[in-house]
Amino acid sequence: MNDxxxxxxxxxxxxxxxxxxxxxxxxxxxGIFYLILWAFxxxxxxxxxxxxxNHIQQALWASTLTTTxxxxxxxxxxxxxxxxxxxxxxxxxxxxxxxxxxxxLLGILGFTKAINEKNFKFPxxxxxxxxxx
Numbered sequence: 001m002n003d004x005x006x007x008x009x010x011x012x013x014x015x016x017x018x019x020x021x022x023x024x025x026x027x028x029x030x031g032i033f034y035l036i037l038w039a040f041x042x043x044x045x046x047x048x049x050x051x052x053x054n055h056i057q058q059a060l061w062a063s064t065l066t067t068t069x070x071x072x073x074x075x076x077x078x079x080x081x082x083x084x085x086x087x088x089x090x091x092x093x094x095x096x097x098x099x100x101x102x103x104x105l106l107g108i109l110g111f112t113k114a115i116n117e118k119n120f121k122f123p124x125x126x127x128x129x130x131x132x133x
Contacts, residue, residue: 015040015048016055016114023059024107027100030070034063054121054131055114059107061125066103070095 019040026033041060045053073095077088106122113120121131 012117013049013052014115015044016052016059016117017111018044019052019056019059020107020111020114023063024104024111026063027066027103027107030067034067037063049117051117051119052114054119054126054129055110057129058110058120058122058125058131061129062103062106062122065125066099069099 019037022033022037022040026037037060041056045056048056073091077083077085077091081087110120110122119132121127
């Protein structure tokens with residue numbers, strides 16, 4: 001087996017999987033992994049395969065959506081009753097029990113597809129970005 005065939009057979013593009021991993025980490029550690037995902041986008045997007053580009057785009061848009069939800073909920077809590085209130089606790093529980101599991105499920109499915117170098121389309125975000133299944 002020559003060197004070119006070996007590279008084609010055993011070289012994989014895992015940038016989509018890394019993007020999905022950063023997306024899932026952002027669900028729990030809001031902010032820092034969002035910034036890391038943006039940096040990853042700027043450094044890795046150009047050299048990624050089309051399937052990985054799709055995963056990176058969707059991870060970035062989904063992270064933007066979930067980070068926005070978390071920031072809006074925190075802002076509402078801060079402007080109304082503060083963080084030491086029942087209202088803030090309920091909003092945090094809604095985020096942790098509704099938003100995180102829903103998007104984590106999508107992240108796990110996307111991560112699994114990205115590891116296998118297959119395309120995955122988020123239900124709404126993928127349609128908005130025009131990603132084919």
